[in-house]
Amino acid sequence: MRRSTPAALRTLALLAAGTLALAGCAGQQGAQEGEAEGSASPTSTLTISAAASLQRSFDEIAQEFSAEHPETAIKAISYDGSSTLATQIVEGAPVDVFASADEKNMAVVTDAGLGQDPVIFATNTLVIAVPSGNPGKVQSLADLAGATTVLCAPQVPCGAASARLLENQGVSVKAASQEQNVTAVLQKVIAGEADAGLVYATDVAGQDKVESIVPAGAAEVVNSYPITALGEQPGAQDFVDFVLGPKGRQILEEHGFGDAAAGADG
Amino acid sequence: MASDIGVRAPGFAVAPALLGIALLVMPLVALVARASWGSFWQDVTSPEALDALWLSLRTGVAATAVCVVLGVPLAVLMARSAPKPAQLLRALVAVPLVLPPMVGGVALLYLFGRTSPVGQLIDSLWGVTLPFSTAAVVIAQSFVALPFLVLSVEGSLRSLGAGYEQAAATLGAGRWMVLTRITLPMAAPGLVAGVILCFARAIGEFGATALFAGNAPGITQTMPLAIYTAFNGAGDGRDAAVALSLLLLGTAVLVLVCVRAWRPGALK
Structure with missing residues (x-):
């Protein structure tokens, strides 16, 4: 039993x-x-x-x-x-x-x-998560620089991957907050406090409160x-x-x- | 002062008391034992560590000031109101004590977040969004630390009773004079204790800050957040986390010793 x-x-x-x-x-x-x-x-x-x-x-x-x-x-x-x-x-x-x-x-x-x-x-790979309706009008990684963006801290796995992705694409983003884990990033996006965040593709699968955008270069930054x-x-x-x-x-x-x-x- | 005769603690109190002290002190000893002294100086003098320490001190002092300004009047009100309303006020004040700080952070986010009515009002009035700002750190710290100040001051006011105040009033002193000449000086020891507890709680605040203010170096990354962030860095991050913890501990103890040394008599 x-x-x-x-x-x-x-x-x-x-x-x-x-x-x-x-x-x-x-x-x-x-x-x-x-x-x-x-x-x-x-x-x-x-x-x-x-x-x-x-x-x-x-x-x-x-x-x-x-x-x-x-x-x-x-x-x-x-x-x-x-x-x-x-x-x-x-x-x-x-x-x-x-x-x-x-x-x-x-x-x-x-x-x-x-x-x-x-x-x-x-x-796992990264996607840009935005609140439903995309209030910050974020379409690409470059848009993150001008929006209220929340990322994982570079010390944690998702943050290291985010930093690599942004660097590969030549984008510099000053995060409004560096969260301790990917769930915290997603929560700030769901709550509408952030215009966008970088999270794992698996975090947004089946999640109806956020929209996701697959950014250019995402396939090259793979988290194992x-x-x-x-x-x-x-x-x-x-x-x-x-x-x-x-x-x-x-x-x-x-x-x-x-x-x-x-x-x-x- | 109290004499030694007849007021010494009974013998059976010694064993649990020593265990109690061991419970508080031994984890710190373990922390110190784990520090890697080779990189200690480098870790505690890194720009990130100093930024976080400076931010912690600034926000801790600001939050303590907010708590004194709001908390002392609240304590006076509580100590001098009828039993029923006083009980209700005390229960309300105690809420942040039993609430997990993270829940407090979520609640603050829902109240002041940019999608909330209050948040939108603040934005339209002053063009300010609170989450992810240093102000949010101070609000989060004040939220968790205020009960310590209020309960400490209220306790000392209540135990003093209203006798001296009534005597002063019958001698013709007005309410303001009673408050500033009698009530507050007599509550000074409670106030000092309250300020110490309040500052200590503010400087150690983690949960509410992490949720409400986020973790941006130099803006909202206070020492506890810097420590957790360093801890999350696999491998060598652990050493930095321990070093930062000891730096925070040392600084907090120093500040608290200074407040203690500052005699209540100097308050008036």
């Missing part, structure tokens, strides 16, 4: 988020307590840390995986900025699978001697998502294989992620 349904996971995440917020602000996110009691048949439970941009696809993948692997229960998936997750893992958080939004943060984990041979499982199993927990490698397999790939594609091959070299 499956106890870790997405609904239960969502409730957990909600509770955890609430506790965190009360404690001050989003900082350390410890391992969440799963609903471990009961007559569960699974012989192994997994704790997964995944980049925030993977939330919708990994919720679905987890559901499909549980159906195929009743012997492995997914205890919890922590979604957060890749660098926050990487720090938690290096500092000893009990995590069995790590899916990062970039190779730099995966390297933080592997350099600490954790994880075996990360594999690129998806890629690596995944790895950490430690010896049985089932961890099964989950990684499932993500890399046909079902995982199909779900990722449905959410707008690109083929892993697109980013294999960079």
Whole structure:
């Protein structure tokens, strides 16, 4: 029987988020307590840390995986900025699978001697997101310079990609704000506080409060998502294989992620 | 002053007290232990770090000033009103204390954002949009810090009672004279404590600022935001984050020690 349904996971995440917020602000996110009691048949439970941009696809993948692997229960998936997750893992958080939004943060984990041979499982490209109706009349990257534009901070994966894209196209933009993650950029655009922001293509897929524009040169700046199993927990490698397999790939594609091959070299 | 006889803390209080102090101090020790001193000086003197520190100090002082100007009258009103309205006011003042700062930031964004009626009114009157501005930082900090000042001043006023004020009034002092000659000087210790708490809370503010004001270096990127941004940089960003945390900590302690040293008597 499956106890870790997405609904239960969502409730957990909600509770955890609430506790965190009360404690001050989003900082350390410890391992969440799963609903471990009961007559569960699974012989192994997994704790997964995944980049925030993977939330919708990994919720679905987890559901499909549980159906195929009743012997492995997914205890919890922590979604957060890749660098926050990487720090938690290096500092000893009990995590069995790590899916990062970039190779730099995966390297933080592997350099600490954790994880075996990360594999690129998806890629993402950038789009310009504008509020419905496009009040700032933004059509291209060049228009961003004259509009209230919000970008990711250059330290985080989406910000590094944004900086590369703008540099490639010879555009200089002074951001009204440098957000800590791509979700924050999208929220500022949805709220109408920003005329435009650079976000991942997957962030605007199925999002009806914003319009998106694929800017020139977007295809050349590809963000690669690596995944790895950490430690010896049985089932961890099964989950990684499932993500890399046909079902995982199909779900990722449905959410707008690109083929892993697109980013294999960079 | 209080004598030593009979007022010493009971022995059984020692163990929990030491644990309590350890809980507060040990994380800081761990932070210091993790600092990489080789790059420390370079990290804390980088233009970004100094910009953020200067912005934090300016906005922290401005927010504290806003809190004093708005909070002291509010505290006086609360301390001298009937129990029922005073209770209601106290509950309202406490809201930002229980509210996660990020929620406060979202609420401020909805109130002052450029799509809101208030935001549009401000824009049409003064041609100003608040989000992503330094003013937004001060508003966010004032929002989270004001309760500390109000509750501290109100508590000290309430514990003093109204006896001296009534005596002054029967001797012919007007309301203004009672306020400036009796009430405020007597509330001075509470005010100093309130200012310290208020400034400390303002300078450590993160959640509301991140949501409402954003993160633009030199404009809205205060120390806590600079620290989080540095922390998000994989690898060597961590060292900078720790260094910046220690810089903020040192500066805040210095400022607070100076406020403490400033005797309440000098207030009048």
